[in-house]
Amino acid sequence: MKTAKYNQQLISLDRYNREDYQKLYDDGKKGMLTCSVCGGPVRLYLGIKDKPHFYHHLSAKENCSEQIESSPSVQPSEEAEYIERNGFRIPKARSITAEAEREEKFIFPREVKIPSPFNPFPPAKPGVKLNYLKQLKDAGIHFDGNQEKAVVFIDGPLLILAGAGSGKTRVLTARTAFMIEEKKVDPGSIMLVTFTAKAAAEMKKRIALYPGMSPAKVNQLIAGTFHSIFYRILCFHDRENWSSDKLMKKEWQREQILKEAGRKLQLDEKEFAYDLALQQIGLWKNTMIMPHEVKPESPWEEKVAFLYKDYEAAKERQKLFDFDDMLLGCYKLFKEKPEILDNYQNRFHYFLIDEFQDINKVQYELMKMLSSKHGNVCAVGDDDQSIYSFRGSDPAYLFNFKTDFKNTKLIILNQNYRSPHEIVETANTLISANLTRHEKEMRAQFSGERPPVIFHPYDEEEEATMILTDIKERVEQGERPGDFAILFRTNAASRAVFERLANSSLPFRLDQDIESFYERFMIKGMLSFLRLSMNPDESEAIKNILPSLFLKQSIFRDLQANSILNDCSMLEALTHVKTGFAFQEQKLKRLIPIVRSLSSLSPVAAIDIVEKDLGYQDFIKKRGNEGNQLEKGSDDIRDLKVAARNFKTVGEFIEHADHMTAMNAEIKRSSRNLTDAITLSTIHRAKGLEYGNVYIIGTVDGSIPHDYALDAYRNGDLQPLEEERRLLYVAVTRAEKNLFISVPQKRRGRKANPSRFLSNIKRKMPNQDLGI
Numbered sequence: 001m002k003t004a005k006y007n008q009q010l011i012s013l014d015r016y017n018r019e020d021y022q023k024l025y026d027d028g029k030k031g032m033l034t035c036s037v038c039g040g041p042v043r044l045y046l047g048i049k050d051k052p053h054f055y056h057h058l059s060a061k062e063n064c065s066e067q068i069e070s071s072p073s074v075q076p077s078e079e080a081e082y083i084e085r086n087g088f089r090i091p092k093a094r095s096i097t098a099e100a101e102r103e104e105k106f107i108f109p110r111e112v113k114i115p116s117p118f119n120p121f122p123p124a125k126p127g128v129k130l131n132y133l134k135q136l137k138d139a140g141i142h143f144d145g146n147q148e149k150a151v152v153f154i155d156g157p158l159l160i161l162a163g164a165g166s167g168k169t170r171v172l173t174a175r176t177a178f179m180i181e182e183k184k185v186d187p188g189s190i191m192l193v194t195f196t197a198k199a200a201a202e203m204k205k206r207i208a209l210y211p212g213m214s215p216a217k218v219n220q221l222i223a224g225t226f227h228s229i230f231y232r233i234l235c236f237h238d239r240e241n242w243s244s245d246k247l248m249k250k251e252w253q254r255e256q257i258l259k260e261a262g263r264k265l266q267l268d269e270k271e272f273a274y275d276l277a278l279q280q281i282g283l284w285k286n287t288m289i290m291p292h293e294v295k296p297e298s299p300w301e302e303k304v305a306f307l308y309k310d311y312e313a314a315k316e317r318q319k320l321f322d323f324d325d326m327l328l329g330c331y332k333l334f335k336e337k338p339e340i341l342d343n344y345q346n347r348f349h350y351f352l353i354d355e356f357q358d359i360n361k362v363q364y365e366l367m368k369m370l371s372s373k374h375g376n377v378c379a380v381g382d383d384d385q386s387i388y389s390f391r392g393s394d395p396a397y398l399f400n401f402k403t404d405f406k407n408t409k410l411i412i413l414n415q416n417y418r419s420p421h422e423i424v425e426t427a428n429t430l431i432s433a434n435l436t437r438h439e440k441e442m443r444a445q446f447s448g449e450r451p452p453v454i455f456h457p458y459d460e461e462e463e464a465t466m467i468l469t470d471i472k473e474r475v476e477q478g479e480r481p482g483d484f485a486i487l488f489r490t491n492a493a494s495r496a497v498f499e500r501l502a503n504s505s506l507p508f509r510l511d512q513d514i515e516s517f518y519e520r521f522m523i524k525g526m527l528s529f530l531r532l533s534m535n536p537d538e539s540e541a542i543k544n545i546l547p548s549l550f551l552k553q554s555i556f557r558d559l560q561a562n563s564i565l566n567d568c569s570m571l572e573a574l575t576h577v578k579t580g581f582a583f584q585e586q587k588l589k590r591l592i593p594i595v596r597s598l599s600s601l602s603p604v605a606a607i608d609i610v611e612k613d614l615g616y617q618d619f620i621k622k623r624g625n626e627g628n629q630l631e632k633g634s635d636d637i638r639d640l641k642v643a644a645r646n647f648k649t650v651g652e653f654i655e656h657a658d659h660m661t662a663m664n665a666e667i668k669r670s671s672r673n674l675t676d677a678i679t680l681s682t683i684h685r686a687k688g689l690e691y692g693n694v695y696i697i698g699t700v701d702g703s704i705p706h707d708y709a710l711d712a713y714r715n716g717d718l719q720p721l722e723e724e725r726r727l728l729y730v731a732v733t734r735a736e737k738n739l740f741i742s743v744p745q746k747r748r749g750r751k752a753n754p755s756r757f758l759s760n761i762k763r764k765m766p767n768q769d770l771g772i
């Protein structure tokens, strides 16, 4: 049904502001919506399966004559694209009005129409008769002919070029077990390199379950990331210089050293992209270009080259090291002490390297060095899943492998065993738009129940609600929470889904490095003003606003003293601060009544005042990493305003922020050992994993592709954009059954354009109506 009673008034969804649906949804849950006929409680449905509608909640439904409007399940809504004119059905022109309508109307979710029917393409037949293969088969672990070849070929270099879902992990794990069980290879002579620690742990766990394997045997394997393996070697030989307390773990520690160097060049923090400079330095290091070897190709690179020299010198002075130094350090150790290298060359006979498309020069050189005696290197990779080129990864190593490793056997795996035909075809179509790739097409093994669905929430809030509704419906129908993953481009983009899940009873899991949105530097500062309006003595809040008032932290003690001496609140004590600058002291005096007044405003209005009247906008410009390309303080504040819209009072909003921060810590702690939980993850972290149902959020320009890639494209560099497309490809290929791509109409309070990557589906698959 489309009407309900709200605040004593009859409202109709057709005439209701689209922007306010989320509020209606929330108020419905609070019992503030009633049926216009029976007066029973109703709620607003915001999901993927049906159009938004009111529905009876609890018992009133049976007795009420007002019917729930039944909407069709997801369907291509032709009416949106065609109009009748003079008896003809003609396509609607895309006009500015149409664009405006896109924002205001509910756009029904659309299924991607797959033009090519599923045509089974039988994989090569297995045929090798070996005892252990039979045991694996008996244990339900099957291989096709090509996979089987890859499992049993263990002597000599082997390159496996394999697409998404083609069984790389299965092959690598089975191959390891095969070597140990069938070929009696000593597990301690096998090095298994993965891209993440999580992947290494997963693989070990899987191997331990194979016939004849045991955790004891598996633990003898040297399995881990390049960093973990080579760092262990470094520590073993030179513990003092490489102790972990000297490692600069955090990005800000590195950025701090860089900014100090930048001051010598008088670089403006609000204009200079320090994050990209750090990335560039990492790229030089990983491609083994030392500071004196850099040949800058632009004035920007010239500056970064200067910073690089200074950064390395400062690190050496302070006896610190960063992650990239671990690999370079090990390389140096092997070069300078050949006897140590010799030792490891004798120890390791077999190398298995996963995600080879993401290998960089220093990693490649290390592998070449270590394997030069035995030459048994098995490299597995997919150039379409190369998503770390910003760190110096280069799929060229995958293709040049045959040149460096003589007599390489090449095996191609192009059968996708994970996803149905509909998802595989969508993924093939998306990635085919990339120019720098080796042309290939994955073939699915089965057809699914439904094609991928593209849906169009109003904004981030509604996106989160629609996903939660959908998951709830499916869990009620018997699916397990562990079968769901919500994937996003950046951690900050996960705020709304986190909040919706945190307020539900569904179990979910969060990566350890996803900090609470409300703990982000700029957000914390902003919220502190709001907190002080409620409690002018909150000392943490006072500390947090000092940077934005351009006051040193040492002032805090003066404030405490002033507050006691003058018998006033900590906030009022600001009026007694002597900074030596009359204009600043004046500003502090003016600030007090404004801060006090915030508590009576709506949170959005309060944030506006802090931004404009209390100089927070200036602070963001100066200290909000506005020069940065990946994360900007101003974006955080725009995200904060979207969150704040749901609350009437500052008090409620602060309470919510505190609750969410506590929940973030609690979920991270308690979900560690949860086996059946929804996954919230960045796309980068989801690589190599698979889930029954995948929701990709924020598939709009600026999010995926990320703004920085769009900027690079405008400046003539296509590579970052292609990498973003690969990211979307990785996300799409995680789905085993259902894929939902969310294209919100608004992002960060502004109109959003559907991701340009989706247009290839429209171009290549005719008669598509994706609602974009």
Ligand SMILES: Nc1ncnc2c1ncn2[C@@H]1O[C@H](COP(=O)(O)OP(=O)(O)OP(=O)(O)O)[C@@H](O)[C@H]1O
Pocket: 142, 143, 144, 147, 162, 163, 164, 165, 166, 167, 168, 169, 170, 171, 382, 385, 416, 417, 418, 687, 688, 689, 690, 733
């Ligand atoms: N021969 C096979 N028969 C049936 N299922 C298979 C076969 N090979 C692999 N699978 C299944 O297909 C899915 C994908 O396999 P796997 O995770 O090993 O692929 P992958 O190549 O590592 O994928 P990606 O690179 O996309 O992460 C898994 O669920 C795996 O169990």
